[in-house]
Amino acid sequence: MTGLAPxxxxxxxxxxxWIAANPIEQSVTGDFDADIIACFEWFTDPDGDPETMDDxxxxxxxxxxxxxxxxxxxxxxxxxDVIDACEAAGPVIIFAAGNEGSFPSSIRxxxxxxxxxxxxxxxxxxxHSPPYTIANFSSRGPAGIACGPEENRTKPEVxxxxxxxxxxxxxxxxxxxxxxxxxxxxVCGVVALMRSANPDVDVIxxxxxxxxxSHDLGDSGEDNAYGHGFIDAYAAVSQVMAGFGNIEGVxxxxxxxxxxxxxxxxxxxxxxxxxxxxTGFYAFVLPAGPRTIEVNAYxxxxxxxxxxxIENETITADLPLSTLPRVTVxxxxxxxxxxxxxxxxxxxxxxxxxxxxPEPPVTADGSGQYAVALPVGSDYMLAxxxxxxxxxxxxxxxxxDLDLDLYLNEGNVEGFESxxxxxxxxxxxxxxxxxxxxxxxxxxxxxxxxxxxxDDEYSQIYTFVNCGDGGEMTMWLKVSSENADDYLRFYLxxxxxxxxxxxVDWTQATFPVNAGNNHIRVR
Numbered sequence: 001m002t003g004l005a006p007x008x009x010x011x012x013x014x015x016x017x018w019i020a021a022n023p024i025e026q027s028v029t030g031d032f033d034a035d036i037i038a039c040f041e042w043f044t045d046p047d048g049d050p051e052t053m054d055d056x057x058x059x060x061x062x063x064x065x066x067x068x069x070x071x072x073x074x075x076x077x078x079x080x081d082v083i084d085a086c087e088a089a090g091p092v093i094i095f096a097a098g099n100e101g102s103f104p105s106s107i108r109x110x111x112x113x114x115x116x117x118x119x120x121x122x123x124x125x126x127x128h129s130p131p132y133t134i135a136n137f138s139s140r141g142p143a144g145i146a147c148g149p150e151e152n153r154t155k156p157e158v159x160x161x162x163x164x165x166x167x168x169x170x171x172x173x174x175x176x177x178x179x180x181x182x183x184x185x186x187v188c189g190v191v192a193l194m195r196s197a198n199p200d201v202d203v204i205x206x207x208x209x210x211x212x213x214s215h216d217l218g219d220s221g222e223d224n225a226y227g228h229g230f231i232d233a234y235a236a237v238s239q240v241m242a243g244f245g246n247i248e249g250v251x252x253x254x255x256x257x258x259x260x261x262x263x264x265x266x267x268x269x270x271x272x273x274x275x276x277x278x279t280g281f282y283a284f285v286l287p288a289g290p291r292t293i294e295v296n297a298y299x300x301x302x303x304x305x306x307x308x309x310i311e312n313e314t315i316t317a318d319l320p321l322s323t324l325p326r327v328t329v330x331x332x333x334x335x336x337x338x339x340x341x342x343x344x345x346x347x348x349x350x351x352x353x354x355x356x357x358p359e360p361p362v363t364a365d366g367s368g369q370y371a372v373a374l375p376v377g378s379d380y381m382l383a384x385x386x387x388x389x390x391x392x393x394x395x396x397x398x399x400x401d402l403d404l405d406l407y408l409n410e411g412n413v414e415g416f417e418s419x420x421x422x423x424x425x426x427x428x429x430x431x432x433x434x435x436x437x438x439x440x441x442x443x444x445x446x447x448x449x450x451x452x453x454x455d456d457e458y459s460q461i462y463t464f465v466n467c468g469d470g471g472e473m474t475m476w477l478k479v480s481s482e483n484a485d486d487y488l489r490f491y492l493x494x495x496x497x498x499x500x501x502x503x504v505d506w507t508q509a510t511f512p513v514n515a516g517n518n519h520i521r522v523r
Contacts, residue, residue: 001061001185001192003168010166010174012189012233013196019046019057024064033078036064040082044089059092059191063181065108067100068458068523073494075147076109083110083120087203092191096180097122097156098139103457104224105429106139107155114148114155116274118207122155124227125162125183132217134225135163138180141224144429145519156227157207158214160186190233198240205285209239239287243311248283251276251295254320263297263321268304293317298358299324299375327398330371331405333364336390338407347386347408353466353517355381355393370406374398383466383517384408391466416446421461430523431457442476442506462521470515475522479504491521 002018003011021042023035040060047055066072087093095111113120125138141155162183169175187210194206201209213236214229222228251260259280266274267284269292276282288311295303300321307317333352338344346368353361354372357380364370374380376398384392390408416436421428428434432451441447450459479488479500489499490509497511 001189005174012186013192016189016192016196019043036079037082040079040086043091044086053090056089057091058195059094059188060086061184061188062093062095062111063179063184065095065098065111067098067108072109073146074109074144075112077113077146079110080113080115080120090203092188092203092206093121094184094188094191095120095122096184097124099125099137099179099181101138101140102134102136102225103431104140105142105144107141107143108139111139112141112143112147112155114143114152116148117152118157118204118211121157121207121210122227123180123184123187124156124159124225125178125180126159126217126226126230127163128161128165132159132161132230134159134218135178137178138162138183138225145427154222154224154227158187158210158228158231159183159217159226160231162186187231190231190236193233193237194240197237201240201244202285205244206240209236213239243288244285245288245309245311246283246285246314247291247293247307247309247317248281248314249317249319251280251282251297252318252320253300254322257320260297260300260321263295263300265293265295268292268294293319295319295321297321324375324377326373327376327401328371328373329396329398329402329404330369331403332368333370333384333386333406334368334408335386336408336410340405340407344407347390350384350386350406350408352406353383353385355383355464355466355517376400382406385466393466416448419446421448426461426463428459428461430459432459434459434461440478442478447478458523460521460523462519464517464519466517467513467515471513472510473513473518473520474508474510476506476508477504478506489521489523491519491523493519 001011002013002016004014021039023032023039043057043060066076068074083093097111098106098108100106107122110120111122125135126132142153143155147153160183162180163178164176165182166174167177167182191206194201210231211228213232215232216229218226251263252258253260261276261278261280263276265276265282267286274282286309288309290308293305293307301324303319303321305317305319307315309315333347333350334344335347347364348366348368350364350368351361352370352372357374359374362370362372379395379397382394382396384406386408390410392406392408396404420436432453434448434450436446437449438445448461453459477488477500480503481501487499487501490497492511492513498509
């Protein structure tokens with residue numbers, strides 16, 4: 001970051017001042033958790049005097065991360081608040097993505113945080129010379145489901161040189177090192193240069209400029225290896241030297257005038273985005289010039305508003321949203337065994353949950369009849385259950401009023417008898433994929449099986465099952481492992497329900513489940 005040796009300037013921001021803390025050498029997990037918090041508190045106010053600001057760093061470089069191999073869940077959020085508090089005081093917090101690549105979703109926490117497009121800004125590692133190929137060890141995205149909305153889960157944010165990097169070595173010498181911990185200091189040094197050129201540029205703008213000025217490598221556009229691309233120090237510093245202005249306002253309902261919380265507001269052509277708070281407020285710091293603001297909120301029409309940012313001025317733009325009309329899908333829910341030709345038994349009291357919309361569940365009446373009214377113009381996922389009698393998950397188009405009868409499947413049962421992983425919508429993560437095979441089964445023709453994994457690797461299969469009522473979940477499992485320290489583990493959400501290792505023949509395991517949506521993981 002800051003290296004300045006005699007006759008050998010090796011740092012991105014040579015001669016900049018630095019401080020450091022090391023909470024990593026720990027024997028007790030609880031000590032580590034608390035020491036990370038203490039470090040961020042110290043970075044926020046190093047001299048212990050809240051009346052002074054010249055001691056507060058411009059940027060904080062993080063060469064640490066946790067994962068399930070350390071006993072932490074994916075998307076661990078325990079440090080999110082303290083990181084946000086530190087950045088609110090001024091430092092730009094940058095994280096190494098991790099060195100567990102090159103398989104997907106190998107990025108560590110908290111670098112995998114994806115609640116916005118910029119928080120827990122992560123850096124991948126490339127070769128040190130053109131064409132700056134991504135390093136095989138550099139951890140990849142996407143981030144997990146619990147890390148944030150799907151549109152934010154591409155990780156890392158940018159990439160920088162991290163292979164054969166001339167680095168300081170204890171004992172007053174230098175050594176060539178590899179790692180995202182070599183790439184991240186390059187980015188932090190650029191941030192120091194940006195703050196030197198413009199001390200007032202804010203945290204979000206710095207991150208947006210870093211992404212927007214990067215050179216796109218790998219797959220076109222943002223990807224899960226390079227992120228937005230390879231950093232460009234000259235371009236980033238040049239951009240923050242230009243004039244900036246502010247845009248802020250309140251998003252409201254055009255009819256009632258009430259604020260719209262949770263609206264997604266972004267600046268087209270940039271990486272600026274945010275979600276409105278309970279007052280409907282949004283705000284951006286942007287380079288001077290014409291801009292287009294796009295607002296997207298559930299049950300409202302998308303709004304695009306053009307405006308001009310004026311250097312050193314604040315433009316107030318309160319934006320009203322028009323409500324989308326609703327269309328109704330209705331019909332009868334039938335218990336398993338029914339069909340459109342012969343009819344069947346209505347599922348009285350069946351529950352219909354709209355999986356991808358903030359809407360309350362709908363309950364079918366005593367004749368199995370239901371009606372769901374939703375904003376026009378989208379497909380919605382309906383999860384229908386009737387206790388333990390049957391279930392159905394179906395994507396339904398809401399473009400016009402529609403008559404649609406729903407036919408439940410037999411029980412909440414996954415036997416992989418479709419011969420693939422599609423019936424329950426399974427997701428995969430880790431070093432080896434899962435497949436449906438017929439060589440080793442308990443009953444029926446098929447069973448799901450993990451691919452081979454090596455040391456310090458994992459493979460995971462997960463899905464979401466909506467249970468109309470609480471009850472029990474039963475699974476049959478078989479384990480074959482050469483190492484007694486290797487485990488098959490079953491989770492509900494982040495709760496470990498059971499684990500097995502060594503050689504385990506077909507065994508039945510039963511666990512309690514709650515009513516509602518359950519996150520099921522086998523790892």
